[in-house]
Amino acid sequence: MSPCEARSTICFRPSNASGRHPTLAVFENFIKGLLAETPATAINYLTTALKLQPTFDRARVALWAVYAEQSEHEKALAAVKPVPADSPWARRARFLAGLSAINLKKYDDAFATFKALADSQPTPAVLNNLGVAQLRRAVTSAQTPGTPATQFFTKAVEADPDDPDYVFNLGYASWQNHDMQAAIYWLRETVRRNPADGDAHFVLGAGLAATGKAAEAGREKELARRLSSMYAEWEKRTGAEPVPKGLERIKNEVELPHARPIEAKLRTTGQRDQEELAQFYLDRARRLYRQEHDRDATNELNHALYLSPYLADAHLLLGRIHLRNGRVRDASDAFKIALWSAETAETHAALGEAYRQANDLAAAREEAQRALTLDPNSKEARQLLARLDAR
Template identity: 30%
Template sequence: MPSPSKLRHLLKHSWLPIAFLFSTIHALAQTSPSAETIENSGRLVLVLPFDNHTGQQNLAWIGESFPDTLNQRLASAGFLPINHDDLQYALDHLGLPSDFRPTRATTIRIAQTLDANYVIIGSYNVTNGRISAQAQVLNVNQLHMSHPLADSSELARLFDVENAIAWKVANDIVPNFSIAEQTFLSAPSVPLSAFEDYIRGNNATTPDERVNRLQDAVRLAPDYSAALLALGKAQYANRDFDNAAATLAKVPHSDRRALEANFYLGLARFNSGKYAEAESAFAFVASRLPLPEVVNNQAVATARQGRNAVPLFRRASAADPNDPDYHYNLAVSLYRQGDFAGATTEVNQTLKLRPTDAEAAQLKASIATGKKPDAKTAANTTDTDPSSFDPLERIRRTYSEASFRQAAFEIDQMRAMRMATLPKDQQAKQYTELGHEYLGEGLIPEAEQQFQSALKADPSSSEAHAGLAQVRERTGNNQQARTEAEASLRLQPNAPAYLVLAHLEYQANQLDAAAADVSNALKLDPKNSAALGMKQALQSRGKTLP
């Protein structure tokens, strides 16, 4: 995990403070036996666009697609990728154009600007309909470049090549990397034409081209959540708030992109005057990642409905006491409630942090009148009368994806450090529960990582072996799925392991064996919906359970 100092450059351009998370992590690190390992793991990774060696400009988009795929796969494996916006920040900081292709020396400068631990560089070529790609890992701290990591396939299988490169990169950075290559290769994909439109849309030079390309991507793949998010943000940037909201609402809550999607959904609804819907969107984000900016926006949407938002504004201000806007918003909310003393304290803190804040000075003068703000009264008074000032709470309109990812990463690390203090069997139990949550959301690499952590804590965990068997089944590795299921059952009979075996035997047309396993699963868990579904499937083929 990157230390706080390693994130200063990364977050310079970001307004999302995470110091409150760092302080908690530091406290936990003093008592956790695994804290040093986590703290020094150094997993901040920058993937640069791959160089186009095809000689064909129409294939240049593929180079931009590698960072997109590698960032997704590496993030799912516990790394912290630096995204496109962060890279643009570094290039701007160094006075370099956005399409600059760095030398090794410049790559090191970019990495040091962002405090990256590793930089991934690469190239690709296309010959006779086949794509070949290679990547190298630059260890920034050791100034060491890895040997080339290569893969190739038909161009139509671009995702397979990129996923394989991602797995090889992870293995180079972390020897004995625990997640199987097949897990990376089985990651969900979309039609290549939709992926191309998405990448071209993200890198478009005009707003119209961006929207048109992203609309094409969504038309080709209606459930493509990355394209939906990008399209919704593009529509929001064009102030097409209603269409932006309709697009962003299509991102499922179970998707990892749902936090960012709902942040912009809240802003789109807010700008359309639909404050209750805006509040709901911000509340969804806050329930999973309660950062002060999100809580602040939830509070502003609440206040716009004429409801008391003081408790929410207090939460935002307490989480980041150095932000003057949070103190200003709390002052306004307290002023509306008639708490003049509290409002005075907060507005004074605003002016202490930002002495040139003209609205805060006006607010202070209004509070000093001892009269609650009243729109009707304000409308009938002169501009020189302090009571004529009708203050509005301030909303945050920019989402820093880098800081949100960092905060989520830190929360994961805090959870890991807490779990490291538990007995081994309890660690395994909690890791397994997390693994099943990820499985339920379709996040296979994340699920495998949790089950592997459970087995590392307690190799005798039958639940973890059963979870890993489910991962192997979903990724098409039937032999390993059977091995893990049988290992689980040797430790303790359980329905999930029996069901994995039943699925494998059903696929192999071994109906008697499948029926026996389903019967064993139902004896252990009579209401298991998956087992009941398998029972019905067997009966439809004339096979009754023993």
């Protein structure tokens, strides 16, 4: 996202929420600030607008975005602090001030800011960030009083149960509290919502290891390593905690709820029914894929994977959809999960094609050879090698 896009996302609102009406000169500088191609130019125009009219709060919010992108968090905080409580932009300004306080490691200030926002309107994003502030206060001080972070994350999950970040934070905070059963439960729920969440797989593996489930732990960590080499580096750390600090996820924007009515129904089905229903959604997705209705096919696959997060054929098909639409990185992640779930020549060849499109030719050739080892007659693998040899 470009600086202009980020500023526009934050700054454009319906006219009835525009705050103090700007003069023409102020508005011209404001618009030039939004459209500026460099941060320095944007800051110059937005500062000029505020000098001409200090009560134009939309410009303060836009200025916060520019400073925050440059990691100048003190200046970002100073930009939104003057927004008065009676401004239509007051709540947004307080939310941004809380983000600045977190980035400045002023966790007590961040907690107080998000607590006040939650008391007036407990939205999921506010509750989540309140939990983040409390969790980091607990890490930096043994004397942190008050409600545990898990309680705020629980409320965020209750308000928006299908956002994987809220669910991950609850699982991760449970790990930090040494509540392994809760950590395992919520991290498994995280990968139901986002099977390619490497952090969730890694922390889940650590939780399983801590409860003596070595085989399951090894599988989860293996999948994390397939998704990113970073996790292998984490495991090499000596004398450190098995899970790094600071993995909790901050929400930078107020988001719409993610809940989908069908998933509420899916949660009530039994295990056998879930497996049959997952296969039903997968079959529908295959038909839609053949008809090139990729958006609808993806929706069906999301339902299947919610019911069966490690369904290999669903990940393989999802990877093919990503690849057909140019999302090579997403395709690679889906193929890696499919291979972890069930190794097949077809999936090795598909991953090889993703590597070829990413211009990682050595990895592409290696996957083609692995496919041929499993199935010497693999048509996809031979076609992939032919494309590689033609380069």
